[in-house]
Amino acid sequence: MxxxxxxxxxxxxxxxxxxxxxxxxxxxxxxxxxxxxxxxxxxxxxxxxxxxxxxxxxxxxxxxxxxxxxxxxxxxxxxxxxxxxxxxSPELERNRATLTELLVSDQPPRVEDPKQTTTGDNLLLALADGFGVAREDTALPCGSGRGTDSSNPVIDVNHDACILCDRCVRACDDIQGNDVIGRSGKGYATRIAFDLNDPMGSSSCVTCGECVQACPTGALTNKPIRGIPIRPRDQLDAVDSVCPYCGVGCALTFYVDREHGAISFAEGRDQPGSQSRLCVKGRYGWDYSASPQRLTVPLIRIDIAYPKGPLSSDVRGDGRGGTHNDRGRTGTEGNRSGGGRKDGRPGKDRGRKPGGLVDYNEVLPHFREATWDEALDLIARRLTEVHAAGGPGAIAGFGSAKCSNEEAYL
Ligand code: SF4
Ligand code: SF4
Ligand code: FES
Structure with missing residues (x-):
């Protein structure tokens, strides 16, 4: 026993x-x-x-x-x-197979299924394979017409692939406490709903992606970010890591596409603090790792770039006044978004919009690459000079969200 x-x-x-x-x-x-x-x-x-x-x-x-x-x-x-x-038993297996056949009968074709054609792990299709049934073989009529929703920047919704299993409802409401997803409609028109049946992108969804991780079919899937395709897990390297953003430090797994040198998607990993959950930053906020502006070696400011001051026209405010991202727009439009005047001249509050990217072609010529040893030696020498000139009160430090409270007060 x-x-x-x-x-x-x-x-x-x-x-x-x-x-x-x-x-x-x-x-x-x-x-x-x-x-x-x-x-x-x-x-x-x-x-x-x-x-x-x-x-x-x-x-x-x-x-x-x-x-x-x-x-x-x-x-x-x-x-x-x-x-x-x-x-x-044979009877139980027959019942499960019939149930699976009914469920796959109105799914998108396998070659178009949003999950099978990306991460390749559609649980319903895996069950169908196990029972030897397929949508393509069934004589049942195929329904559709419940619609798609691409209004969220990183999540696709295909209501026709939804089997109303309510996993996403429990993930959103019970696990994350966001209470965004419910159901709407009646009969065959029943579908999951965001708030009062709003498009996902204009609902109160915070884009944590927990519902995507929960969904066993192609109804909720991640969109590729910055053109990096989402491929089956067995074609990607699973790299266990810790989210770098806040002090919780959620455990996650990055699925890395070595061919493209970039992260394809991320998923929460179990640990006591986060229990496989992620927020929008951990789940979707890692595309910077493949940014051409990412610094991968220490940079030291060259002598002729002293005294220190703003290095790009965006930050100085004598450029076009818009964000780096405005570069494809007309000068006047760029100025407006950056706080400039309607006549095209920079306004008083001109300059870079927070979060905009400075032009590295302007900034990088003021620096040269260095080794870590050289960079750390320079930091130590300069701090020693500052301490000698102004005492300990002349030196301050920045805390980090990754510090504990105790560390932040040290
Ligand atoms: S992304 Fe998060 S907040 Fe938005 S519907 Fe899904 S679980 Fe809810
Ligand atoms: S988890 Fe997926 S299949 Fe299940 S109800 Fe939600 S959207 Fe539909
Ligand atoms: S009813 Fe038990 S797994 Fe769905």
Whole structure:
């Protein structure tokens, strides 16, 4: 007999003993058949369920035979004392295969599926392959027309690929606490909805991407960022890392496209602080790593670039007054966006818009590349000179979001 989750005297949860596939298993009262089976190493296929979310039992892929009038959904049905459960039989497999065939019958063709043609890990199609069914082979009529939504800058929505499994709803509402996704419509027109059925890009969505990570089909997928294609995971290098932005330091995995020398996409990785969750910055804010403006070696200002001052016309305010990104626009338009006057001359608050990129062709000639040893020696020498001239009060430091509170006060 296998004893799982032995109740301690203090928690005093009563235990129940059930038999799953001929194995007697004792678990705490309330444990689902799926959880009990999983802990005993028995696999039950799931589609709407994922261990990270509370089970809702909407798809019925996890049906098991408990000897009752109908099959039970293992992800929501608790074990009962004396219950006998069969997780696999020809009849169960036939039912799961029929369910899968119904679900794939109105999916986009495999060669157009937004998930299969990008990350290549459409869970519904993997189940269909396992059961030997395919949309292309089924004689069932193919419905469509629930629409697509590309209004979010980094996430694509294809309602026709949605199977209404509610994973995204639980990911958004329960895991992230954003409460953006629900359902709207009736019958075949039912689809997930952002706020009051708004386009995703104009809803209160904060683009954390948790729903994309949750979705088992091609209904929610990441868009390529800066033209870097999203390719199947097995064609990319999975690099475990830590998000560099804030002090939480969420664990994540970057999927790196070596051919393009860039990150293709990122996913949350389990660790106690973040539990596989990411925010918009960790999930989508890494394209700078492949930016042509990224500094990869230390730079030292050359002698003729002293005394220090603004190096680009954008920062000095004597350029076109717009952002670097305005370069394709007319001078007048550029000036307006940068705070200039309508007559085309720079205004009082002219200059670079925060977040704009300075022109490196203007800036880089003032620097030369150096080794780390040379750069660190220079920093040490200059700090020593400042300290000698002005004492410790002449030196200040910057804290970082990656510092702990204690470090920030040191
Ligand atoms: S991206 Fe995040 S906030 Fe937006 S709908 Fe998905 S889970 Fe909710
Ligand atoms: S969008 Fe994806 S996760 Fe959400 S209900 Fe549809 S299939 Fe499920
Ligand atoms: S996985 Fe159990 S009902 Fe969907």
């Amino acid at each position: 296998t004893v799982l989750q032995e109740p301690s005297a203090s928690t005093a949860l009563p235990a129940v003993t059930a038999t799953i596939d001929g194995r007697e298993i004792t678990v705490a009262d309330g444990t689902t058949i799926y959880d009990a089976a999983r802990e005993a190493g028995i696999d039950i296929p799931v589609l709407c369920h994922n261990e990270r979310y509370d089970p809702v039992g909407v798809c019925r892929m996890c049906i098991v035979d408990t000897g009752g009038r109908v099959f039970a959904a293992a992800c929501v049905r608790p074990c009962e004392d004396g219950m006998t459960v069969t997780t696999t």
